[in-house]
Amino acid sequence: MSYTEQQIADMVQPTKVHRSLYTDPEIFDLEMERIWANAWIYIGHESQVPEKGSYMTLNYGKVPVVMVRDNDNDVHVLHNRCGHKGAKLVDRPCGKIPAFRCCYHGWRYRLDGKLLGVPHLQGYDGTDFDKDDPQYSMQKMTSESFRGFVFATMNPNPPDLRTWMGGAADVMDNLCDRAPEGEVEAAGGVLRYEHECNWKMFIENLNDTMHPMIVHRSVVESALDYIKTLPEGSPRRDEAEIIPPFGASYETFEETGITGFRFGHHYDGGKTSIHAKYTLDPEYEAAMLKAYGKERMQEILSFNTHNTLYYPSLTIKSAVQNIRVVRPIAYNKTIIETWSFRLKGAPDSMLKRTLLYSRLINSNGSMVGPDDLTAYFRMQEGLQSQASDWIEMHRNFARDEKLEDRMVGKGTSDLDVRTQFSAWREYMTEAA
Amino acid sequence: MTAVITSNEKIREIEQLLYQEAACLDRPDLDAWINLYTEDGTYWMPAIPDQEDPHTHISLFYDDRVLMEVRRRNFVHPAAASKDYDVRASHIISNVQVRELDEKSGDCTVTSNFHCFLYYRDKQTPYAGKYTHELVRDGDRYKIRSKRVDIINCDATLNTIIIYI
Structure with missing residues (x-):
């Protein structure tokens, strides 16, 4: 191999990462050996x-x-x-x-x-x-x-799964607790979407709250433009609750907050997220009330996260009940799978909304995902330029707050990316 | 409903509508395309063969008028980065068969095979499969109430499908 341990360690600095992480097939192979074979996948x-x-x-x-x-x-x-x-x-x-x-x-x-x-x-x-x-x-x-989500590892001495998930396990708990019966099941099949980009570009975008108002402006404006033409009293549409929040302001995203954990996990939101204002289906609310009582139900439904990453392979949306799975193929090719989940004991309308969301936001034919993907493949191609060897991640650096088991920062902080790269560095150098 | 195919003339008229729709997608011109659909019209591309409905299983597309209206606007929106690239298509439609025909109203269900080459981002991608159109009579013309597009690789790993096929 052509890299020394020190060279690999030096590729990730506190506020910048080296472009080879995205462009060098040898780094990709090392990531497969050291991150993907040692983490829980x-x-x-x-x-x-x-x-x-x-x-x-x-x-x-x-x-x-x-x-x-x-x-x-x-x-x-x-x-x-x-x-x-x-x-x-x-x-x-x-x-x-x-x-x-x-x-x-x-x-x-x-x-x-x-x-x-x-x-x-x-x-x-x-x-x-x-x-x-x-x-x-x-x-x-x-x-x-x-809670039914199966992970595997080739690490001969892995930390147990629950320990490895750390505080990020709260979100998977929340996903399952949102079912009146406390369990979810995969339903409605899968979409497999080829991305011509490095796997890290996809997961770096999950809690990147500085992009939606730019990347998704077109679909938000198109939706709002059409909604304007509708007569007063037109029936409520889930689409009208799902699409426009992607155009929320910097200030709104700032407030959602980002929380990062050891091993590279993180989520944005908590008290609020872009999913927080979805209409509560009355039939679902009744089923939840019956199952949990009012106080516990409110506790469950008010924990509103957006995307939660279990680094490096899984990202979930507890409030929407869909997940995306990262399957790296090569340094410049990744397959993203979207799976939807049924809340056991919930009315069929909940799965219908989940599938609507998956189709509207994550499908190959959606008006949201392809614009994200455009940013990724342009980075993949643009980083072939040697104009600079470094990619910065300074936003809110040194302003994040360190708590006992987690880091918390403003919603627009690069805390999420710094969390990932701190894990990257640990896996890539420790395992050697 | 009867399963008979009537006059040549009717078949010609139906084929012409399918060709007209394909021509709108060849350019593509979604403003003209949407006018071929009824107000309650739908466009559906299932994600598995023989998919029963669009609500209990994921689909690649399932647009009703509302989403068609949003998509029509988004397709030409200057801020949509994925639309920075030329989109050109060439559809060939054949094997047109009238499956069900209401002799009285003229409403019918029509299946056809299609091959479509889609050019996008310096790449040409072939799609092939079967269309199922539900057509309803609207005065002296037909309109599309539903179009189902079963691409033969619907459950494979796919890239972006930038426009209706």
């Missing part, structure tokens, strides 16, 4: 493997893995690779199987990955091949789940 939700034998496939960094529910109802994350010649054992996005069976020589595996059978086994007689040697089974990754 989001795999999927337990509700996506509802029955014994249900599985879903994905890539963990570059590694093909499969999440599967076994016959004891335990959920495992396994390397999706035959212990024989290495063929991927399942190759559909999801499905249901009685056992894994390789398409090549028919090796069979239990749902927890243990090798069950090898055809014509007598050919191995007298050799030192041992079918029960664990190396020939499907390899299991370390996985843990938090």
Whole structure:
């Protein structure tokens, strides 16, 4: 490798990062080894493997893995690779199987990955091949789940998932608590959106509250322009509550605040966010009231965050019930998945709104996401210029407040990005 | 409703409407395009094959008049960075079949196959699939009450789809 440890450490300074972090394929490979293999990476939700034998496939960094529910109802994350010649054992996005069976020589595996059978086994007689040697089974990754959200890691000594999430776990709790039954389930499928940019550009944008009024001005103005033409008393539309807040002022975003944690997690909002003024569905309110009582319900519904990042792979919107998952492909290519969730015990109108939001804001055909993506690919291309080697992140530097387990700052602070890069530096240098 | 295909003349008229709509999207001219739709018209691009409805599963597009009106304005808004690039398309429509026809009103459901090449940001992307149009009679012409666009790779990883297909 061509970088020394010191050179890597020096690429992240308190108020600036080196452009190679976005443009150098070698840095990307190191990130996969040191960040993506050591952090807890989001795999999927337990509700996506509802029955014994249900599985879903994905890539963990570059590694093909499969999440599967076994016959004891335990959920495992396994390397999706035959212990024989290495063929991927399942190759559909999801499905249901009685056992894994390789398409090549028919090796069979239990749902927890243990090798069950090898055809014509007598050919191995007298050799030192041992079918029960664990190396020939499907390899299991370390996985843990938090309220149904499954994460996995290749780190041999990871902090436990809850400790790693720190105070950012409050938001995932809030997402689930918003269900009258206290649980969510994945619903309504996925959108997979190719982004021609480095993975970090996407996650740096999540709590970047200095961009919406610029990047999303066109759709906000188009919506407001149309709303003006509507006669008095026109029916309320969810779109009219979802789109215009993207054009909120700097002062409004300033007030939302940003909170950062160890390991790179952060969220914006808390007391308020751009989702705070959504009309409360009366049927949903009644179900929540019944489940929690007034005080607890108000506590749950008044915790209003916008985007919460579990660095580096998962971002959730608790108030909207959708999540986006980051799947890096190359230094300049990333796939962003958008999944929607149903609040168990809530009326169907809640999932309908979630899907409306996902479509309106995050879909490939939306009028919001493509404008964000334009900024990302222009950065990806612009950073090929050597005009400067550094990208600044000074905003509100040294004005953020350090509390016991978190940093808090104004909504327009670069605290979020500094939080990410502090984790980047820790992962990239500690693991060496 | 009967499943018969009547006169050549009617088929010609229906085809002409499909071509006219495609021509609006070729340019693209959303101001002209929106006038081909009824006030309660919808444009839907499902995200999975055989998707049953747009409300219990995510879609790539599902616009009613309100969102068409917003999109029409946004498409030419000078501040929309994603629209800084030329957008040009070429649609070919074929295999037009009238599936259901109300002989009395003339309202019908029409399916067709399409190939569309979309040029955007120095890249040409092919889309192919099936259209399902619900057409209703409006005086001496047809209007589109709904258009469903099933692209054959709807559940694949896709890039931005900058305009209706």
